[in-house]
Structure formats: C-alpha cells, structure tokens
Amino acid sequence: MPELTISEVARQVGLQASAIRYYERIGLLPPAPRISGQRRYDTTALYRLAIIQRARQLGFTLTEVRHLFFGFRDITRASERWRTLSQRKLAELDDLMDGIKAVRGVLRKLMTKCQCDTLDQCGRGIFQNMNRDAVARRARRKSSTSGKISDEFANLMQ
Amino acid sequence: MPELTISEVARQVGLQASAIRYYERIGLLPPAPRISGQRRYDTTALYRLAIIQRARQLGFTLTEVRHLFFGFRDITRASERWRTLSQRKLAELDDLMDGIKAVRGVLRKLMTKCQCDTLDQCGRGIFQNMNRDAVARRARRKSSTSGKISDEFANLMQ
DNA sequence: CTACAACTTAAAGTTGACTTTAAGGCAAGG
DNA sequence: CCTTGCCTTAAAGTCAACTTTAAGTTGTAG
Numbered sequence: 001m002p003e004l005t006i007s008e009v010a011r012q013v014g015l016q017a018s019a020i021r022y023y024e025r026i027g028l029l030p031p032a033p034r035i036s037g038q039r040r041y042d043t044t045a046l047y048r049l050a051i052i053q054r055a056r057q058l059g060f061t062l063t064e065v066r067h068l069f070f071g072f073r074d075i076t077r078a079s080e081r082w083r084t085l086s087q088r089k090l091a092e093l094d095d096l097m098d099g100i101k102a103v104r105g106v107l108r109k110l111m112t113k114c115q116c117d118t119l120d121q122c123g124r125g126i127f128q129n130m131n132r133d134a135v136a137r138r139a140r141r142k143s144s145t146s147g148k149i150s151d152e153f154a155n156l157m158q
Numbered sequence: 159m160p161e162l163t164i165s166e167v168a169r170q171v172g173l174q175a176s177a178i179r180y181y182e183r184i185g186l187l188p189p190a191p192r193i194s195g196q197r198r199y200d201t202t203a204l205y206r207l208a209i210i211q212r213a214r215q216l217g218f219t220l221t222e223v224r225h226l227f228f229g230f231r232d233i234t235r236a237s238e239r240w241r242t243l244s245q246r247k248l249a250e251l252d253d254l255m256d257g258i259k260a261v262r263g264v265l266r267k268l269m270t271k272c273q274c275d276t277l278d279q280c281g282r283g284i285f286q287n288m289n290r291d292a293v294a295r296r297a298r299r300k301s302s303t304s305g306k307i308s309d310e311f312a313n314l315m316q
Numbered sequence: 317c318t319a320c321a322a323c324t325t326a327a328a329g330t331t332g333a334c335t336t337t338a339a340g341g342c343a344a345g346g
Numbered sequence: 347c348c349t350t351g352c353c354t355t356a357a358a359g360t361c362a363a364c365t366t367t368a369a370g371t372t373g374t375a376g
Binding site for chain 4: 176
C-alpha cells in the first residue's frame with residue numbers, strides 16, 4: 001500500500017489537490033485516512049479519481065458521477081452503469097448538436113444576407129421577425145417544446 | 159414616441175424587467191430617461207433589446223454583444239460587425255462540434271466495449287490508459303493544442 | 317385615508333465546479 | 347530554535363447572466 005500524499009495523487013491523475021479535497025467534501029470520495037492530520041491515499045483512490053476525471057471529460061456532471069457511483073443497486077455491473085449514463089448523455093449531445101447546427105445555419109445566413117447599415121435597422125428587422133414568429137407560433141398552436149433549444153443552447157454556450 | 163414602461167418593454171421583447179435593468183447597469187443599454195423615477199422607453203430601445211436577445215440566442219456572450227455595439231469604429235456598418243462576430247462564433251461552434259463528436263465516439267465505444275464488473279476495474283483501466291496516453295504524448299512531442307478540446311468541452315457542458 | 321400595483325435601488329443570492337485565502341499544524345534540516 | 351515546505355480547515359471568492367430580496371417611492375382607485 002503505497003500511501004500517497006494528496007499532491008502526489010493530484011500529480012498522477014492530473015488534478016489540483018483542492019479538487020480532490022472538494023470531491024471528498026461533497027462525498028464523491030470516501031474520507032481519506034489521515035496520518036498526523038494529512039490525507040494518505042492508495043491506488044484505489046487513484047482509480048476512483050481516474051473515473052471522475054474521465055467522466056468529467058465526457059461531459060458528465062458531478063451529480064451524474066455521483067449517480068454512477070451510488071445511484072444503482074450494489075450488484076449492478078459497472079458496464080451497465082456506464083451504459084445507462086452514456087445513453088442519456090448521448091441523447092443530450094444529440095440535442096445539443098441539433099441546436100448548434102441550427103445556430104450555425106442562422107449565423108451563416110446572417111453573414112451572407114444582412115445588408116444593414118445600422119444596428120437600429122437590424123434591430124427593427126429582428127424585432128419585427130420576433131413578433132411575426134410569435135404570431136405564427138400562436139397561430140399554429142402546436143409548438144411542443146419549441147424555444148427550448150436556443151434557451152438550452154444559450155446556457156450551454158455560457 | 160410611445161414612452162413604454164419597463165414591464166411593457168419586457169413583455170414585448172420577451173425578457174424580464176430585471177434583465178433590462180441589468181443591461182442598463184452594465185452599460186449595454188443607455189440609461190433610460192425617467193419620469194418620476196421610472197424608466198420610459200421608445201422603439202429604439204426595443205430594437206436594441208431585440209438585438210441583444212437575438213445575439214444571446216446565437217450563443218454570443220454579453221461581452222461579445224458589447225463588442226458588437228461599441229467595439230467598432232462608428233462608421234463600420236452593422237452588416238460588417240455581424241460578419242466579424244459571426245465568423246468568430248462559427249469557428250468556435252465548429253470546434254465545439256468536433257469536441258462533441260469526439261465525445262460521442264468515446265461514449266459509444268464505452269457503451270459497447272466496456273465489460274467491467276466493478277468500477278474499480280474500470281478505473282484501473284482508465285488510469286493505465288491515462289498514463290499510457292501521457293507517455294505517448296511525451297514520446298511524440300508534437301501535440302500542438304491537444305487536450306484542449308476536452309477541457310473546453312467540459313467547460314461548455316457545465 | 318388607505319390600499320394597491322408598479323416601479324425604484326443596492327445588495328445579496330443562484331448555479332456548478334472548483335480555487336483562493338487566511339490562519340494554523342507538523343516534521344525535517346541546519 | 348528557526349526556517350522551509352507541505353499539509354490542514356472553514357470560509358469566501360470566481361465566472362456569467364441574471365434573479366431575488368428588502369426597503370422604499372409614486373400614482374391611482376375606492
């Protein structure tokens with residue numbers, strides 16, 4: 001049992017020590033045993049952190065990682081856990097891609113089609129389109145989850 | 159000059175009044191004239207807000223919107239401003255899409271290929287891959303901006 | 317006169333995933 | 347004994363784009 005310090009672990013998994021302390025605090029890692037107050041880790045901690053790290057790179061939130069670790073019956077195999085989470089994430093990503101594609105289309109149109117001299121002129125056009133669209137949507141009365149995509153997209157883009 | 163109240167403007171452009179006050183506070187909107195302390199707006203304010211709104215839907219940050227409004231010489235046409243910003247944003251979106259596609263690929267592989275019983279087993283594999291990759295990267299010594307994509311992606315996914 | 321709706325402000329809260337700061341503990345080396 | 351370096355904690359700060367809250371003002375209706 002190699003008994004690594006936190007900064008050694010941090011170096012090996014490519015995280016900051018503060019992140020590891022944070023994961024412990026929020027219960028993603030079990031409290032590490034202390035030696036005169038200092039955390040000591042063995043390889044299983046390394047593996048746990050590798051999973052967190054990889055999951056984060058795949059776009060999983062820490063809540064989803066928590067689900068991966070603790071949200072299944074104990075007997076559920078790791079492969080099945082991943083499959084469950086991955087399927088959900090893939091669906092999310094597909095939605096995200098659709099949103100991005102739509103936005104790209106609009107951006108390209110904007111680039112080629114906009115002839116406005118002033119932003120005011122532009123704004124007047126947008127404002128009228130806005131209302132036209134709103135009216136059109138009110139007329140159709142179907143809409144389902146419309147508008148959601150761009151909302152979501154705006155969030156995901158920061 | 160219709161002299162709209164803030165909530166009337168908010169209704170018309172589909173924003174919350176607090177957002178409009180916020181835009182004024184950060185200098186994205188000029189201070190609205192007050193009538194006994196209350197903001198009054200005309201149509202040009204509507205247009206400005208329509209632009210902000212649309213820009214946000216297209217994934218522009220408020221900093222970018224500020225650039226759209228104030229980051230060009232006065233004589234620069236609106237169409238050219240949009241083209242400049244749109245080009246940058248399109249490049250960003252292309253990067254983002256590449257990142258998402260890469261992640262989707264990994265997720266799909268994970269779904270089909272992972273046979274791990276336990277997360278520990280999984281973590282050990284990931285950890286070793288991690289090191290193998292790191293070693294491989296050190297060996298190649300080219301790398302350019304590698305690793306950037308997933309970093310960026312993690313950020314963009316929240 | 318009182319109630320009420322709609323507005324005002326400054327300041328604090330929200331979200332997620334951390335990082336940073338402040339104040340201090342502990343062991344080894346000189 | 348003192349310094350150095352690494353560790354500890356709780357609490358606060360960061361980012362973006364707002365929203366919410368608390369406390370107060372104004373105009374109108376009954």
